Amino acid sequence: MILNDLLQIKDQERAARKKTTLRCCMAAGCMSSDSKGVKEQLEKAVADAGLQDTVEVRGVGCMKLCCEGPLVQADPQNALYIKVTSENAPSIIAALKGGKAEAAQTDPDAAFFKKQLSIVLANSGVVDPDRIESYIALDGYQALHEVLHEMTPKDVVDTMVNSGLRGRGGAGFPTGLKWGTVAKSPGAKKYVICNADEGDPGAFMDRSVLESDPHAVLEGMAIAAYAVGADQGFIYVRAEYPLAITRLQTAIKQAKQLGVLGSGIFESPFNFTIDIRIGAGAFVCGEETALMASVEGKRGTPRPRPPFPAESGLFGCPTLINNVETFANVPAIYRNGAEWFAGIGTEKSKGTKVFALAGKIKNTGLIEVPMGTPLRTIVEEMGGGAPGGAKIKAVQTGGPSGGCIPSQHLDTPVDYESLGKLGSIMGSGGMIVMDESTRMVDVARFFMEFCMDESCGKCIPCRAGTVQMHNLLEKILDRRATPRDLLKLEELCDMVKNTSLCGLGQTAPNPTLSTLRFFRNEYEELLQPEAHGPKGNGEAKKQTLTT
């Protein structure tokens, strides 16, 4: 494979384009509403109408507005059909010829779409994830070629540093710095791992990226591997995402066949292979050291850092671990330059962020916005507010490691620092909207139960602390707790936060702490007055100690 071959595929694919394309969403959300049947019916209707030469029906990845699926977009007519069924799908073909479509439509220029800025999701809903040619037609793998032939690994790292990209997994560690550390670590064998263990309940960005544009992740990993000097990569995917796994397997196979993965990529001395590792349902495996233990076939328990994975990671070798979205940003950065990327976003948070908008909100789905976009724009303008005109009470970001941002802080710009100041985190991108009917103590208990179940049991603060905090929250919800219990809860939160081994325990108290900070009255309303008299007091004390 040389550049000319790549350009030839690109030209062929572009020349084969037909006058009209019907893009049909084939991501997991729409698939569960029978988008496969819709696509079959569309293809049949095209054949019946004899339009095979002018109309292409293309299965694509996520088209973002998941709540209205299955979605079908007709171009160049710019018509977006929603909730299409296999019964009314043929009428869309009739509409192409001037008839009337029975399927409902929505405005593709609505705020939900117009306010987005797509880098990671640029190809999502456009390319056919099952065909590498479709990705190549949109300049795919050209960045990899350029990197391999025109840049030294050091240049590649420098470009990443200049772009200002920060880890999209949640913590926001500068990606360039991480790449530089792994590149400098001595060792003949190095690894690149893509963390696709998207365990946050309420987050589905990584799933969508893998299902919609798997090649962008593969290309990003290959560029990273060249920069750090690795020749083996792993993608650790959750077993709960069967479609993403299938699409990745197809993508890797096609990339190997074309020679953009494997040995001697683009006739350079660079070799790189990628294997998939399937998780088995453990939230803690999102933590990098636990994830590596799991790739090694062990129980997914974290270990203390240092040594950091950049020095001693998988099988004791220097290892680069980045999140799916981080890798998906990489090809665009090398195609358009570090300056272009650094020009987007805020001073400290560059680029865009993908969020999975869900919960009590009108438009649920995927959005990608520049860093620094106010929460209000996302929730009210793009999301359309809570359904039925209910009042939005809070927005939860960061899943079980994050916090609840109350409605009075909706003007906060979305970036790593601003969210951190409010006691939440950027997290991987789950954004759950809650309205007045949501009880915040219940939310805190929900997340604590999650952390309690998912604690791996290695360190005591997390193993025992989450159980005790959960008991206290249950006690509060049952109206059996006293103000003393609330104090105890706060003490425990502080202790678990500061003494746990890994991120799971260190952040487990966050949802409780943030709801305590902004919705303390809801806790206090549930409290019972302290028992009176010395005897009663003693008993109360005894009880709390034994819970």
Add this chain to the structure above:
Amino acid sequence: MIATPLHSKRNRLPAVLEHASGDKRFKILEVHMKKHQFRHDALIEVLHKAQELFGYLEDDLLLFVSYKLKLPPSRVYGVATFYHFFNLKPQGEHTCVVCMGTACYVKGADKVIAAIQDQTKIRPGETTPDNKVSLLTARCIGACGIAPAVVYDGTVNPRATPESAVKQIKKWTGT
């Protein structure tokens, strides 16, 4: 399973291997292990395959895996019990997985699961006495845009309600 007295488990290996020689599924599993060159780090992959073949991971199966991969049984058992995805008990004819992710939860997944529990009289993780239905919960299946989601025998059902869930269960149990 954990409660099984230890002595009855001693020297199980010859019996396990003899049993395995007569079952095709063990052969397939061994081929899969060979594909991974019997590497220790392939343990989770092997267990995935074993569960796919047998439906659940029973003690003898784990013993077989540990013997073939040359790993101590404690390590295999430790891994199998650590990850939620592996079942150590047989599942019912049908499985119903209710997503309990945050998005599903705030949209009423708790009511859906309560209705199913009411109908089947079993709790999450259990199987009905007639072995028809297993009820499970998932942490998040990533279908938050169509919450609440329930997975019936591997097919995701969007926007579930207590009524729709009970209807599906009744269809399975024939009541």
